Amino acid sequence: MTKNPWRLWAKAIGEKASKCDRESDRIAAIRTIIFATYLITNCFIVAGVIRHWNKPPIVIEIYEVPSDLPQTKEERILKTNRNFAYD
Secondary structure, eight states, X not given: OOOOHHHHHHXXXXXXXXXXXXXXXXXXXXXXXXXXXXXXXXXXXXXXHHHTTTOOOOOOOOOOOOOSSOOOOGGGSOOOOOOGGGO
């Protein structure tokens, strides 16, 4: 029961990659780095979700500014009977 923690971790991340212990240890180290990057990425994603949780909505107020330009007349709108979706 008092096994080396590295050996337990190496077995936990997958089967032994090679018969050579040195090569298997290198592969286990690479797997550990990949696992650590996944874990760190997920922590950042969760932190971003928690940070923006129940954030109050952004309120945009739009004001109408009076203009000296003449109003557009409805008669100038192009009306056609063609269906452009099938051209």
